[in-house]
Amino acid sequence: MTISFEQSPSDPVVEFRNVSISFEQNHVLNDVSFRVFHGETCMILGPAGGGKSTLMKLANGLLRPDSGEIFIFGRALSSMTEQELYEMRAHVGMVFQESALFDSLSVRENVAYRLEEEHVPEAEIEERVVAALRFVELEQAIDKFPAELSGGMRRRVSIARAIISRPDLILYDSPTAGLDPITSTTIVDLVVKQRDVSQTTSLLITHRLQDAFTMATNRYNQESNQMEPLPAGETDSRVKFLVLHEGHIVFDGTTLELTHSTDPWLQAYLA
Amino acid sequence: MKLASPDTYAKRLVASVQDYALLAGQAIRNIFTRPFYSTDTIAQMDYIGVGSLPIVILTGFFTGCVLALQSATSLKEFGAIEMTGRLVTLSMVKELGPVLTGLMVSGRNASGMASELGSMKVTEQIDAMRALGTDPIRKLVTPRLIATVAMLFFLTILSDACGILGGSVVSIVLLKLNGSAFFHTGYMSLRYGDVIEGLTKPLFSGFIVATIGCYYGLRTTGGTRGVGKSTTQAVVASSVLIILCDFIVTQMMIDIFGR
Numbered sequence: 179m180t181i182s183f184e185q186s187p188s189d190p191v192v193e194f195r196n197v198s199i200s201f202e203q204n205h206v207l208n209d210v211s212f213r214v215f216h217g218e219t220c221m222i223l224g225p226a227g228g229g230k231s232t233l234m235k236l237a238n239g240l241l242r243p244d245s246g247e248i249f250i251f252g253r254a255l256s257s258m259t260e261q262e263l264y265e266m267r268a269h270v271g272m273v274f275q276e277s278a279l280f281d282s283l284s285v286r287e288n289v290a291y292r293l294e295e296e297h298v299p300e301a302e303i304e305e306r307v308v309a310a311l312r313f314v315e316l317e318q319a320i321d322k323f324p325a326e327l328s329g330g331m332r333r334r335v336s337i338a339r340a341i342i343s344r345p346d347l348i349l350y351d352s353p354t355a356g357l358d359p360i361t362s363t364t365i366v367d368l369v370v371k372q373r374d375v376s377q378t379t380s381l382l383i384t385h386r387l388q389d390a391f392t393m394a395t396n397r398y399n400q401e402s403n404q405m406e407p408l409p410a411g412e413t414d415s416r417v418k419f420l421v422l423h424e425g426h427i428v429f430d431g432t433t434l435e436l437t438h439s440t441d442p443w444l445q446a447y448l449a
Numbered sequence: 450m451k452l453a454s455p456d457t458y459a460k461r462l463v464a465s466v467q468d469y470a471l472l473a474g475q476a477i478r479n480i481f482t483r484p485f486y487s488t489d490t491i492a493q494m495d496y497i498g499v500g501s502l503p504i505v506i507l508t509g510f511f512t513g514c515v516l517a518l519q520s521a522t523s524l525k526e527f528g529a530i531e532m533t534g535r536l537v538t539l540s541m542v543k544e545l546g547p548v549l550t551g552l553m554v555s556g557r558n559a560s561g562m563a564s565e566l567g568s569m570k571v572t573e574q575i576d577a578m579r580a581l582g583t584d585p586i587r588k589l590v591t592p593r594l595i596a597t598v599a600m601l602f603f604l605t606i607l608s609d610a611c612g613i614l615g616g617s618v619v620s621i622v623l624l625k626l627n628g629s630a631f632f633h634t635g636y637m638s639l640r641y642g643d644v645i646e647g648l649t650k651p652l653f654s655g656f657i658v659a660t661i662g663c664y665y666g667l668r669t670t671g672g673t674r675g676v677g678k679s680t681t682q683a684v685v686a687s688s689v690l691i692i693l694c695d696f697i698v699t700q701m702m703i704d705i706f707g708r
Contacts (some may be wrong), residue, residue: 260584267582278577280569292581295484308621339581 188254190215191347191379192237195244199232206232208425209246214381217416218375219272221390222383224422225447230383231275233422234351236380238272239263251346271340271348275355275383277332279324279339285311286314286320289338296343310338314368330361337368341376348372350382354389366392373416374398387448393417394433421447468668471658472586479584479591490592497558497593498600504606505552508609511544513537513615521624531630535614542647546609548695551654554601555687559662562593563683564664567676575667590663598655605651613688642706646699653694661687 190213197210207231214220222230234240236248239255248255250266258266279288287294289310293303311317314334324332333353340348350369356360366389370377374397384390394417399406408414413433419428421436421444429436429444439445453461481577518538567587569575578585613635620626665683 202705235576238580238685240579264579264582264584267580270580272577272580274573274580276573278573280574280577291583295581357499 188215190249191218191251192220192381193249194233195247195249196237197236197243197248199229199236199243206425207243207345208240210422210425210427211246212419212420212427214379215413216379217377218379218418219393220381220418220420221393221416222420222422223385223390223447224428226385228422229307230422231351234272234291234349234381234383236272238267239438244295267348268292268343271343271345273333273336273340273348273353275325275352277329277336279332281296281324283323284320285316285322285324285327285335288324288335289342291339292343295317296437306342307338309414310342311335313341313371314338328361330357330364333357333361333365334368337372341372341378344376346379347406348378348380350380352383352385354384354386362386362389367398369393370396371398375400389435390419393431423447469660469664472590472664472667473656475586476594476660479587480595483589486588486592490595493592493596494600496561497554497596498604501554501557501600501604502555505550505604506551506611508553509541509611510545510615512549513541513612513617514619516540516545516612517619517624518617521620521626524533530624530626532634533616533620533624533626534633534635535551535638536587537620537631538613539638539643541612541616542639543643544647544695544699545698546612546689547605547647547650547654550601550605550608551651551658551691551695552688554597554604554654555658555691556684557619559658559665559683559687560599560680561658562614562662563666563669563675564680566663567669567679570667570669571672571675583679585667590659590667593663594656594659597659598652601651601655601658602648605647608645640706640708642708646702646706649702650695650698653698654691657690657694658687661690 179198191216194210194251197207198205210229210233212220222233224230236243237250239250239258242256253266255263255266280291283291286307289307290303293306294341298306300337305343307320308317311320314337315332316331317336319327319331324335327335337353351370357365364427369380369382370393373380373393382393394413396405396407397414398404398425415432417433419429419431419433419436420427423443429439438443441443516537520540521530521533524530524532524536559688564573569589575585578588613632617628617631620631621628636704662683665679665686669679671678
């Protein structure tokens with residue numbers, strides 16, 4: 179039996195309610211609560227080891243919390259069977275920190291993976307794979323294998339794989355981690371493009387504050403096909419910030435609220 | 450390195466057995482439900498079955514050769530050297546064929562499965578598979594389970610045949626025994642229960658090789674070092690379990706067939 183993940187636009191797409199998780203004696207997330215609404219981009223910031231990647235895996239049902247409840251598309255993950263979780267994930271795209279491409283498959287097969295699993299006709303698969311790779315400007319690498327690609331190219335293939343099914347929610351786990359500044363900008367450019375072209379709700383982890391603020395202060399111009407800054411002083415109201423520190427949320431709000439925060443730890447972190 | 454207390458160690462052991470049982474149960478249940486990954490199953494049959502042919506043939510043949518040499522020396526003392534064919538055939542079909550094939554396939558494939566799945570685990574490919582809506586047990590474990598059980602069955606038959614052939618070559622060429630007598634005594638010694646016993650063992654061994662290899666692969670942590678550790682553990686655990694299972698099945702068959 180298939181289940182419906184349709185919901186009202188006013189309902190949160192992602193909601194964490196008092197979520198805690200620990201591994202052996204290590205408390206990774208403590209009583210975390212937040213909501214992300216339709217069309218919003220939630221930037222997750224914080225020092226390494228603060229539980230950001232764990233939070234992302236919890237949001238996709240790859241991990242189960244020790245306590246608390248997670249709602250995705252209005253459905254509680256704890257009430258879903260494993261089969262229902264797989265159905266839910268068909269509506270969620272995920273970009274992993276190290277790309278996590280299948281190294282025995284070519285770029286074409288990696289990007290087409292989900293469509294192959296859904297038994298989409300071959301002609302349509304080919305068309306959508308080429309379109310997804312064109313979106314990330316990697317059409318020429320279609321027959322290559324992950325080992326033949328640079329780190330930045332692998333991230334772009336990973337983004338193509340995440341967006342090919344036109345998901346309602348995209349989870350980006352540190353898509354710019356370990357990349358040089360120019361490649362990072364290319365990736366941020368793609369994320370902004372995806373956000374503004376498809377209006378997809380997304381959660382994005384980053385260690386680079388400049389990437390986060392670029393997301394908040396730029397938009398994608400579909401006519402000139404490039405990212406451009408918003409007028410001075412303006413920020414994208416759909417971009418929210420969530421700052422995690424040692425498993426706790428220390429900030430949840432807009433770009434302006436973050437920059438005007440008087441919290442000493444936050445000020446030190448942002449400096 | 451901090452040592453675990455006995456109760457922590459016991460708890461971990463019980464949890465591991467529970468995880469293994471859940472994985473094996475899920476892998477078996479997937480055989481009877483859709484989707485079924487037939488292409489992956491055939492690819493695994495090729496890799497496990499055809500790929501293991503050289504070691505299985507060579508091991509079987511030379512085991513038969515050694516068995517004929519060793520048994521002839523002892524049988525000669527009792528004036529029963531003509532019984533070499535009977536001893537080689539019975540030993541190969543009932544015991545050595547199934548066990549040695551199981552151990553050979555375990556060494557080659559349990560390690561291969563643990564390292565392949567372990568590498569996928571530490572590079573988040575298993576999580577990516579789940580995130581893309583695919584059940585990794587259905588996609589990775591069930592095809593390997595079916596392929597190993599099916600292929601080990603046929604590889605054992607081949608190993609038995611090669612062992613008897615090896616024994617006959619040594620008996621005829623080195624021991625100057627009558628070839629016809631070798632095969633005749635061998636054939637006449639076999640009973641229905643012996644063949645059933647010899648063909649039941651690889652079913653259990655195949656199950657052990659696939660599930661243990663995949664179990665250790667899927668629980669790998671700690672990067673490339675963890676992959677190496679899982680590979681070693683998979684081979685050790687599957688080899689010990691194959692021998693243990695051989696003992697249990699042998700006792701069961703003696704109870705059923707009386708020999």
